[in-house]
Amino acid sequence: MVAQRNRDTAPERALRRALHSLGFRYRVNMPIPGMPRRRADVTFTRWRTAVFIQGCFWHACQKHLHPPKHNSEWWRRKLEGNVRRDEETDAHLVHLGWLPLRIWEHEGVDDAVGRVTSALATRDHPRALRLGGQGMAK
DSSP, X not given: OTTSOSSSOHHHHHHXXXXXXXXXXXXXXXXXXXXXXXXXXXXXXXXXXXXXXXXXXXXXXXXXXXXXXXXXXXXXXXXXXXXXXXXXXXXXXXXTTOEEEEEXXXXXXXXXXXXXXXXXXXXXXHHHHHHTTOOSOO
């Protein structure tokens, strides 16, 4: 598990590249306010929006999770703990007035950009409003 990247994964880089090409500026790997050991992958501080790109295995995606057969009970508890931690983080952010946004690694970049721009449009982000919350043009 030491070799697992916790930032700059391929899905993160793809989303950041697409957002940047549309003119969005953001912070990368920023600590969650009040939770210094937890970090958001992409953060729009002025619009209080935190984006998390979630791996299907580590965050127990209902579509793609194939639980390990060896040491299965330990892995079940581990993955349930990850999901619980994500829920606690989201609740904490909402309590602070932030908008948490969870994007799965299996989502297409265009769909992810659309979700981010739509979320930012609800926060009156001017660039997202100009795009109509649609994201990338097809």
